[in-house]
Structures are given as C-alpha cells and as structure tokens.
Amino acid sequence: MIIYGSNSKLIKQAPLENHTCDSCNEKNMQLLIYSSYAHIFWIPLFPYKKSAMLYCGHCQKVTEEKTLESKDRQKIKALKSSVPTPKYMFAGLVIIILAIAGLTFNSSQQEKKQQAFINAPLVGDVYKLKDETELSDYKYYLLKVVAVDEDSIDVSASSFSYNGLPDKLEAEDGFYDVSYRIDRQFVKELYDKKELLKVERDYSDYTGFNRVIQFVPDTLIQENVDESATL
Ligand SMILES: [Zn+2]
Incomplete structure (x- = not known):
C-alpha cells in the first residue's frame, strides 16, 4: 500500500510592520507563510502552493489572505514569493529521480555484462x-x-x-x-x-x-x- 497525501508547514513567521489589526486596532501583526506539499509515506515529494495568514499578537485574530483588502493582498503576495521554499520539500522527488537513474544504470551494466558473456562464452x-x-x-x-x-x-x-x-x-x-x-x-x-x-x-x-x-x-x-x- 502506498500512503500519500498533502501536508503544509510553516516556513516563515515575521512581524508585519505598519499593519493595524482590523479587530483590535493594535499594531502587533505577524505574517505566517505556509508551504503545502505532496508527500509519499510522509516524505515530502514536491511543494505546490504557498499560503499566507495574518495573526494578531494582541487579540489572536487570524486573518486569511483571501479576506484581505486588495492593496494588502498585493503586498502579502510579494512577501510570499520572496520566501524561498525549503529544499527538503523536494526530497521525495530527488529520491525517486536517483532511484530511477540507479535502476537504469544498473540495468545497462547488466545488459553490457550479458552481452560480454554472449560474445565470449x-x-x-x-x-x-x-x-x-x-x-x-x-x-x-x-x-x-x-x-x-x-x-x-x-x-x-x-x-x-x-x-x-x-x-x-x-x-x-x-x-x-x-x-x-x-x-x-x-x-x-x-x-x-x-x-x-x-x-x-x-x-x-x-x-x-x-x-x-x-x-x-x-x-x-x-x-x-x-x-x-x-x-
Ligand atoms: Zn487584534
């Protein structure tokens, strides 16, 4: 049985300057950026989406990116794309590519060996x-x-x-x-x-x-x- 699915992980948390909470009007906002990734047997395979949330450190209100005003959404989008996706999120993909390359190399070595056996019985x-x-x-x-x-x-x-x-x-x-x-x-x-x-x-x-x-x-x-x- 192959276990696969998706998961998300916090990849960046930073204070968001000059932003006021629309609930309590305090300037104590944190920007949280998550990366969603596909996994196979819980090994990250590849990332496919980044999402952002605002969190008020004062009243604890969480604001989803999509509910923000257009101006703020643009700003968050730019911040989001400036955060690199951690390399380990491609771990599964790298493992699969290496395994295929290894198998291909092995089978071509085997083929050469067999050819040599045929040519020199x-x-x-x-x-x-x-x-x-x-x-x-x-x-x-x-x-x-x-x-x-x-x-x-x-x-x-x-x-x-x-x-x-x-x-x-x-x-x-x-x-x-x-x-x-x-x-x-x-x-x-x-x-x-x-x-x-x-x-x-x-x-x-x-x-x-x-x-x-x-x-x-x-x-x-x-x-x-x-x-x-x-x-
Ligand atoms: Zn607040």
Whole structure:
C-alpha cells in the first residue's frame, strides 16, 4: 500500500510592520507563510502552493489572505514569493529521480555484462531460453556450454522445461551428459531476438546447474518397459 497525501508547514513567521489589526486596532501583526506539499509515506515529494495568514499578537485574530483588502493582498503576495521554499520539500522527488537513474544504470551494466558473456562464452555458462512456439506454459528451457570453439559451442540440455526463468533446477533435473554443436553466431541471433534471455555464470552448486544426468533415449526406456512387462 502506498500512503500519500498533502501536508503544509510553516516556513516563515515575521512581524508585519505598519499593519493595524482590523479587530483590535493594535499594531502587533505577524505574517505566517505556509508551504503545502505532496508527500509519499510522509516524505515530502514536491511543494505546490504557498499560503499566507495574518495573526494578531494582541487579540489572536487570524486573518486569511483571501479576506484581505486588495492593496494588502498585493503586498502579502510579494512577501510570499520572496520566501524561498525549503529544499527538503523536494526530497521525495530527488529520491525517486536517483532511484530511477540507479535502476537504469544498473540495468545497462547488466545488459553490457550479458552481452560480454554472449560474445565470449565459457565452459559452464548456462543459457536460459524461452521458446515462444511452445504451446504449454513450459516455454523456458536451459542449455549449458560444455565446450567452446572458435566459431561454435557445444551445449547440453536440461531434462526439464520450466514455466518461468528458473534460478535453481528441480531436484531430479540436471544437464544431460550428451551435447550438440551450435554456431556462436546463432547464439547471438537467439539473444538478439530475445529467445536467449539470460546467461548465468559463476553460480553456486545450490542451483543444481552442475548436476549431470545420464541421457536415456526414449527407445531404451521403451525397451525397459517391454522387458519388465514380460517378466
Ligand atoms: Zn487584534
């Protein structure tokens, strides 16, 4: 939940010379200037209005700016604009701008890093890909680089597909102990057309990306089933 709203704060209080209270006729007037600001989680975001009030130190009468005579209103308006808005009232806006700048910088650094991984593959790199042509929700699959050549790489596939970018393999999953060769140029194309979404490097054992599983062709599984059926 985002809590936001507006608030106002006294930013200036000063005696107002040569001004007589229209209630008690004493010359004991104070000018109060307030700044209204928008806040988010009580952090001032930006100021949007200044308002003024007159206060009689003698009879305590408060006079709102808008009820003043035209001549006085002009004078108050000039005084009001001469009072600077405190800088901290822009604090939230500054925080937001810095956060956006930080995120943008971070994502461009990430992008550069990914580009460098693609251009200079290393054995062990794990590619996370998305197959848009897959009809089920399990569109994500993984390939692991097991050999790097000048123009090509050898990759092994994980045995499962996923319904999101996995940070960790399923317990029974791992990369097959067989591989196939693909062009490095083709890898770049996959990355450019966003089928290759992410490259993982320097991952921990916890991810399961180091797990190797034996590839069993479907025909073998079939044979096993047949054998057990005859027993
Ligand atoms: Zn008064």
